[in-house]
Each structure stands twice: as structure tokens, then as C-alpha cells.
Amino acid sequence: MFKNEEMEINLGPQHPSTHGVLRVKLRLDGETVTKCTPVIGYLHRGVEKICENKTFFQGQVWTDRMDYVASISNNLGWAEGVEKLFGIETPRRARYIRTMLTEQNRLASHLLWLATHALDIGAMTVFLYAFREREYLLDLFEAFCGARLTTTAFRIGGLREDLPPGFIKNAQAFQDRFLACIDEYEELLTENRIWKKRTVGVAKLNAEDCIALGVTGPVLRAAGVPYDIRKAFPSAAYAEMDFEIPTRTEADTYARYLVRLAEMRQSHRIIQQCIDGLPEGPVMAKIPKILKSEVNEVYHPIEAPKGELGYYFVAEKGGTMPYRMHVRAPSFVNLQALPKMTEGRLLADVIAAIGTLDVVLGEIDR
């Protein structure tokens, strides 16, 4: 009379908790997931191919549109990658401002992650508070470069303009109240029993699996591996900054939440150091109007909020455009850990796993 049958369902591409257009094919045995297959490509625009037909100056605008939540990090990777390719030295003040803005963008990205991840799991209050702080940061970006999301903040060789008047004052005002805000989020979530029931021990991924799958960022650090590009291959002004790499050993969703909150505190520390030690001087190096490359190839990794973001350029002789451009997108690599995290677990944990990986589909599909 009763049949045992596995059922196949689609999660997405229009599901609100998949954060974009991620489609996950799930085979379910009751409520247990037996097979999980992420299907990507719904947002594919061919950014890498487009950038092969754009000059080194023009290509930056496409990096905004990959990880649109952390576009300043993407701009930093592009600008520094091209500078590495041509051997351009950036002025110290420009490097400090870049570091400050990148860290503020990391805060904005982590705040969006916290808000939506908590909302997916069922805690709605923190969404409103996290977005309030993010709004303030987006206003700062608007004051600096004129756009809130698709920033195009940096230029090859430095910055387009210096900081606008009043920027440091506003950034300091944010610094002064932000630590209290993190305490508020912690008060709402960290000890909350519902939050703990939904996150502790869910979507585990130990250090060996992380390394085997190439997972980077907070997911790797929550498994106990203190790997951070800002320390390992410091760029911008990170070598002059004093900060720690927060790690946990539990390797579950709750540990990743704690790691990201600790990272926000460290970012706050870096921004404070940038504001205090901001050197005087020019913000733009002298660069030729047309960049002509030699035969060369460069890989430049930076620490984006989601993990290792790498730009790989191949240049030909006399070319004004990259011969080949490849992006090692952190979300793309991290997403392949999803089957490992969810198979053999409950359907509700898939939502928590997608949230904890912090994927942005613009970056995965590119």
C-alpha cells in the first residue's frame, strides 16, 4: 500500500533563500537529502570574455557587477592586478584609502550576510539593525565615488580623487558606534536558543575537506585553518596593519557566524588604524594614457569577504587589452562544498548551508 520512493525537487532558481538565481536539485528521502546538485549559470554574462575586448582601464566596471555586494574588493583586485602586470607603484596615501574602503566594504558585505542569513533561518529582527549600519556605509561609498553598489572606486595607479571633505569625520562617527552595534547583534543571536538549535552542528565541513575542495574565507577559518590572504600575501597597506585572524575549530554554521562577527571587529580595528595613520601626499601615480603590455602573466589574489578572490591576466606584446582574463571567484569555489555539507541531512539545513557559505550568484555565474 505504501511505497518508498525518493523524490526530486528543485530549490530555486526563484527561491528567496538562495540569494539570487541558484538552483539546487535535491533528491529527498522523506525530509533527508540524499543527493544535492547545485545548478548554476542563470546569471552568466561572460565577464571574462568581455574583459578580453576591453582595455585595462575599461575592464574594471565589470568587476563591480560580479560580486555586487562587495564591489570595492573586486575593484581592488582588478586595480592591483593590473598594477602588478605593469609594475606600477601606488602612492602610500592611495593604498591607505584603498585599505580603509575595502574593509568598510567587508563590513557592508558581512552585514548583508548576517541580515539575510538570520532572516533565512527565522530571526527577523537582526535584519533591520544590520541594514541600518549598512545604509550608513553605502552613504560613505556614495560620498567617495558617487555610487552605492556599482562603485568603480579605484583607478589603475591610485584613486581618481582624494577623499571628499567630511569623509573622515563621518567614518569616525561610524567607528564610534559600530562596536556597540555588533554587541547588539550578539545579544540578539549568540545565546539565542532557537538560533543555536538551527546552527550548532549544522553543515559541518572539516579542515581536510575544506582544503581538498579549495574552500577559502570564513568557512576555512571556522574549520581551524588560519589562512588569510591579507596576512599570507599582503597587498594594499595590509602589511602595515595590526590585526588578528579569528579562527574556530567547530567547523559548523555557528562557528562561521562567530568567525564572521570576530572578523567584523578586526575590520573595525583596521579602519581605525587607517583613519589614525592616514599619510599625506598624492593619491595618483604617474601612468601613461595608453597602457601597452609586454608578454607577461600575473595572478593576484586578495581577501574578499567571501574568500580568496584572484585575478589572472595574460598579456601579449603591445596589447592594450588582456589576452586572457580569469577570475578565481570565492563563491564559485565555495559552492562546490554544498553537496558535502548537506547530503544525509535535513532539508531545512540546506537553507542554513547556502546562507553560511555566503554565495553571491553574480560572482558564481560571472
Next chain:
Amino acid sequence: MSFLRTLIPFDIIGGLTVTGRYFGKVFFSANRKKIRANLAHFTQEYPEVPVKLQPRFRGRLTLLKDEQGEIKCVCCLACEKICPTQVITIEKGKKEGRKMPFPVRYDFEMERCIFCEFCVESCGFDSIILNHQFELAGYNREDFSLGMDGLGHNMFEPSPVGRHSVAED
């Protein structure tokens, strides 16, 4: 002890305290404008209250004229070359009594514009700016092809597309 902790939800009370604190702040200041200005109300009543934009905001591309009413553009084509999405098309021409070249046509296809401000940056004559317009939605495709005159809409004045603001209805 753990039984007591299960019975009395301290964790949830802690969370509710945060919510309650903000509720109190907003509740007792909601109708008093002076206090309201001091408190950080982050939401804006957008269509009724105009949005305050930062000075560097990147809006719609606008051609500029100098004091004599002459178009400043001298057709150096720098903006056309730098534009990552090729939305600008300029046709060079001549005008009587003007030494510099004169743009006969300056077409701007706004539907493809990504508002990166590279064109303004490349311009050596300060003849274009991105203005502070952001209500750029239109009813049909022709609304987005802007030009000097004739074709489509005028690039000098504020966009006619922006007229259909929600606030006016």
C-alpha cells in the same frame, strides 16, 4: 541550573530588551520633530521627501554650454573612446564663426549606460557632467535615446523622463 535556564528564557529576554529599547526610543519621540531630527531615523519617506544626494553622485550624462551659450564640446572623441559600453556617438562638423570643431550630433543611448563616469574623467574641456538625476525610468525605448536636439530628447535640460516622478502623482 540548566533546568532553570530552560525554564526562564534569559536569552530571548536579552534579545527582546534590544528590540524594546529601540521601540521605546521611537515610540516616545515619534511625534516630536525636534527629537526626531536628533535621533537616527534611517528610513526616508522617499517620494514625498526628496532624497539628499552626495555631491559626487553619478546620474545622467549632460552636455554643458559656456557663458555665451556655445556648446563646450570640441569633438575630441575621448569620451566615445573610453566608454566601456559605447553609448556615445559623436559626429564632427563645423559651425560658422567657431574655430573649434562643433558636434553636429551627440547621441547618448541611456539604456546601455552604466554610470561609471569614465567619460567625464576623460574629458579635457569640462564639457560634460553626470548630473544628480536618478529617476530615469521611462515608458518606451525612445525615452532613452538622448541627443542634442531633434532625435529623441534633449541632453542639455533635465531629462524629461525624470518628470514622471512618483511625488507629483
